[in-house]
Amino acid sequence: MTALGLHRFQFAFTITYHYLFPQLTMGLALVLVVLKALAHYRRDPDYDVAARFWTRLLGVAFVMGVVTGIPMEFQFGTNWSRFSRIAGGVIGQTLAMEGVFAFFLESSVLYLVLFQEERLGPRRHFLATAALCTGTWLSGFFITCTNAFMQHPQGFVQDAEGVLHLTSFSALLLNPWARIEYAHTMVGASITGAFTVAAVGAFYLLQERHVPVARKMLGAAVVMGAVASLAAAFPTGDAQAKAVHEYQPESFAAMEGHFHTERGAAMTLVGQPNVEEQRIDNPIQIPRLLSFLTHQRWNTEIKGLTEFPRERWPDNIALLYYAYHIMAGLGSLFIGLMGAASMLLYLGKLFQLRPLLWALMLAFPLPFIANTAGWLTAELGRQPWLVRDVLRTSAGSSENVSSGSTLFSLLGFMGLYAMLSLLFFLIVNKLLQRGPVAKEGA
Amino acid sequence: MANVWFWLLAVVLAVYAVLDGFDFGVGMLHFVVAKSQAERGTLLRSIGPVWDGNEVWLIAAGGTLFGAFPALYATAFSGFYLPLMIVLWLLLFRALGIELRHHSDSPLWHELWDVAFSGSSLLLALFFGAALGNLVRGLPLDEKGDFFEPLWTNFRVGDRTGILDWYTLLVGVTATAALALHGALWLNWKTTGELVERARLWAHRLWLAVLALTVITTIASVIVQPQLLRNVTRLPIGAILPLFAFAGLALARLSLRAAPRRAFFGSAAFVLGLILSAAYAMFPYALAARVPGRELSIAQAAAQPATLSGMLAWWLPGMALAIAYSLLIYSRMPKTFTTEGEEH
Numbered sequence: 182m183t184a185l186g187l188h189r190f191q192f193a194f195t196i197t198y199h200y201l202f203p204q205l206t207m208g209l210a211l212v213l214v215v216l217k218a219l220a221h222y223r224r225d226p227d228y229d230v231a232a233r234f235w236t237r238l239l240g241v242a243f244v245m246g247v248v249t250g251i252p253m254e255f256q257f258g259t260n261w262s263r264f265s266r267i268a269g270g271v272i273g274q275t276l277a278m279e280g281v282f283a284f285f286l287e288s289s290v291l292y293l294v295l296f297q298e299e300r301l302g303p304r305r306h307f308l309a310t311a312a313l314c315t316g317t318w319l320s321g322f323f324i325t326c327t328n329a330f331m332q333h334p335q336g337f338v339q340d341a342e343g344v345l346h347l348t349s350f351s352a353l354l355l356n357p358w359a360r361i362e363y364a365h366t367m368v369g370a371s372i373t374g375a376f377t378v379a380a381v382g383a384f385y386l387l388q389e390r391h392v393p394v395a396r397k398m399l400g401a402a403v404v405m406g407a408v409a410s411l412a413a414a415f416p417t418g419d420a421q422a423k424a425v426h427e428y429q430p431e432s433f434a435a436m437e438g439h440f441h442t443e444r445g446a447a448m449t450l451v452g453q454p455n456v457e458e459q460r461i462d463n464p465i466q467i468p469r470l471l472s473f474l475t476h477q478r479w480n481t482e483i484k485g486l487t488e489f490p491r492e493r494w495p496d497n498i499a500l501l502y503y504a505y506h507i508m509a510g511l512g513s514l515f516i517g518l519m520g521a522a523s524m525l526l527y528l529g530k531l532f533q534l535r536p537l538l539w540a541l542m543l544a545f546p547l548p549f550i551a552n553t554a555g556w557l558t559a560e561l562g563r564q565p566w567l568v569r570d571v572l573r574t575s576a577g578s579s580e581n582v583s584s585g586s587t588l589f590s591l592l593g594f595m596g597l598y599a600m601l602s603l604l605f606f607l608i609v610n611k612l613l614q615r616g617p618v619a620k621e622g623a
Numbered sequence: 624m625a626n627v628w629f630w631l632l633a634v635v636l637a638v639y640a641v642l643d644g645f646d647f648g649v650g651m652l653h654f655v656v657a658k659s660q661a662e663r664g665t666l667l668r669s670i671g672p673v674w675d676g677n678e679v680w681l682i683a684a685g686g687t688l689f690g691a692f693p694a695l696y697a698t699a700f701s702g703f704y705l706p707l708m709i710v711l712w713l714l715l716f717r718a719l720g721i722e723l724r725h726h727s728d729s730p731l732w733h734e735l736w737d738v739a740f741s742g743s744s745l746l747l748a749l750f751f752g753a754a755l756g757n758l759v760r761g762l763p764l765d766e767k768g769d770f771f772e773p774l775w776t777n778f779r780v781g782d783r784t785g786i787l788d789w790y791t792l793l794v795g796v797t798a799t800a801a802l803a804l805h806g807a808l809w810l811n812w813k814t815t816g817e818l819v820e821r822a823r824l825w826a827h828r829l830w831l832a833v834l835a836l837t838v839i840t841t842i843a844s845v846i847v848q849p850q851l852l853r854n855v856t857r858l859p860i861g862a863i864l865p866l867f868a869f870a871g872l873a874l875a876r877l878s879l880r881a882a883p884r885r886a887f888f889g890s891a892a893f894v895l896g897l898i899l900s901a902a903y904a905m906f907p908y909a910l911a912a913r914v915p916g917r918e919l920s921i922a923q924a925a926a927q928p929a930t931l932s933g934m935l936a937w938w939l940p941g942m943a944l945a946i947a948y949s950l951l952i953y954s955r956m957p958k959t960f961t962t963e964g965e966e967h
Contacts, residue, residue, distance in 0.1 A: 254689075266697035269693020269697065276690065286945075347930045586705060
């Protein structure tokens with residue numbers, strides 16, 4: 182692999198692994214707020230027991246997020262120094278904001294949430310939990326703004342040497358792409374939180390352990406999961422797809438596997454993109470649906486990939502197409518599963534229906550896959566640009582760092598992260614074995 | 624405006640060194656001050672509520688550096704590629720050491736994470752010290768303004784420098800000793816019983832070592848980089864910074880027994896004063912070069928003035944909030960940590 186390829190692979194690997202944890206942290210933080218609010222309004226201490234249990238798990242996920250997150254901030258400089266030099270005046274702002282506004286808040290209130298429940302009392306502990314949730318969601322906002330600048334740069338000028346200068350802080354933070362991407366991302370994180378909590382609730386019910394608490398967490402989680410899964414498709418997913426169509430038409434065509442411009446374009450559900458011959462092999466398609474979803478009219482024209490010059494095509498069309506279809510497919514599955522579970526909860530049959538409990542328990546990895554696939558779609562769709570229409574990926578890496586050094590660090594990260602995974606499962610397993618027990622010393 | 628940011632960044636880095644510095648110090652003394660696993664648990668509890676917040680100062684410094692000095696961030700981070708990767712991995716082990724230990728009651732598990740915590744703390748102090756040494760000594764910047772340093776070359780301070788040479792190692796050892804002292808003074812303030820006795824004993828020993836090493840390092844710095852004295856000869860008021868540092872060190876010694884809190888603040892002033900002295904000596908360069916004329920000046924490294932002033936408008940209130948959160952936690956954490964009553 183070339184030095185550039187290794188720089189790309191290392192960033193992709195470390196950020197993909199990293200994001201497994203923040204999506205869980207952000208999702209669980211919201212679940213905690215919901216559980217604690219339910220404890221208060223329903224005057225039911227079981228919700229508090231559930232909240233305490235998930236707080237401990239959130240603590241572990243938070244640590245994993247921190248230790249895998251610091252390398253992300255460093256890698257802009259270490260592996261992408263030309264990009265940093267050119268764009269740092271802009272994206273350095275949002276990255277610094279994340280540290281200043283989100284991380285200080287999170288690290289402080291996490292201690293209060295984890296260890297000072299009794300000293301704070303219920304009301305102030307709820308506020309601390311809400312502050313923790315705010316911190317994690319703020320962090321997501323600033324990172325999404327950073328990414329949105331790369332996807333759809335706003336509020337900058339480029340000088341003669343190619344360096345970008347920020348002209349408007351509000352354009353950077355209120356970038357229309359950022360708004361849509363943030364909403365879609367946070368809904369995705371909420372799905373992860375809901376599925377994780379539902380899976381553990383289902384696990385305890387299937388084992389007939391901690392039944393009262395497990396029912397509470399499962400009930401809250403499936404409702405939250407159903408709402409979030411619907412919101413992932415509409416309005417956020419719909420808005421995201423339209424934004425890609427409007428601002429990145431090549432990426433839109435590639436991710437849909439739409440090679441040739443046509444009126445009344447069909448939507449491909451399944452099929453293999455054949456980039457050489459520019460068609461989808463063995464497709465299952467719904468006629469005219471792509472035109473309808475994009476423009477709300479059955480007969481409008483959708484531009485195909487061949488409409489655009491080759492050097493603007495994303496460089497891995499097949500992976501982009503598959504990532505998008507995996508995300509969308511799983512998203513549809515989530516609506517079905519959580520919708521059915523919520524319906525049965527309403528009918529009072531959810532807790533006895535073992536097949537569905539099994540499905541809910543086994544489904545927990547799927548949102549992680551869907552979120553990962555979604556980010557793959559976004560980032561592969563941005564290629565071949567680092568900052569769209571401004572800076573190509575090939576012009577952003579560190580030229581003074583050799584491929585050997587990068588391979589060394591990449592292998593190091595792989596080994597360490599393999600170890601982290603083992604430790605994480607070991608500790609989660611311990612927490613699961615102990616379960617949500619009522620009396621818990623701080 | 625760029626100069627304002629240079630000083631803000633220097634202060635953030637110095638505060639990081641002061642805050643995470645005592646975490647490192649506690650880590651280094653983990654096996655010598657605490658003799659039993661229960662005592663080691665106490666040491667960890669004494670930094671447990673704050674270490675993560677302390678580390679955030681590093682992340683904030685990184686973000687601030689990126690936003691205010693993109694060219695410096697790009698050059699320094701890519702040039703220091705290998706040591707930075709190692710620092711990242713050490714930070715990972717340090718965090719795991721602190722956070723995973725209490726998840727099991729197995730003594731073996733505790734031992735594992737004690738070693739991870741202690742060893743990574745020691746190496747981190749050494750590497751951060753060596754990094755400071757590199758900045759003071761000057762970097763092998765090329766015509767394009769880039770550099771890449773291997774971990775070491777021949778340990779001489781020549782044209783083909785590595786991260787580690789005799790000088791940067793000396794700075795690293797000095798930093799290690801200074802932070803160990805700082806950690807000992809934290810424990811001297813925050814623990815009780817035998818722990819505090821041993822912490823004080825180590826503070827005594829380390830104090831002499833720190834004094835000697837600081838004097839030697841200061842002399843060596845001037846030999847290695849004669850330019851260091853240019854600012855203080857031009858504008859002698861800057862000499863107040865090293866004087867402040869040494870006053871802090873003296874205070875640490877004088878208050879060691881009678882006023883542990885004041886002694887800790889003394890060593891905090893020492894660490895703060897030393898780093899700001901180094902910043903004063905480097906000014907107006909962001910990166911000193913081995914080959915004269917290739918320096919990266921603060922002005923060259925900075926983002927444009929409009930960005931810098933806009934950044935100030937959100938950064939100052941944001942940091943005020945951050946300080947408020949930190950103060951809240953420091954005020955809410957227990958005043959002292961005792962080993963009695965710990966179950967093991």
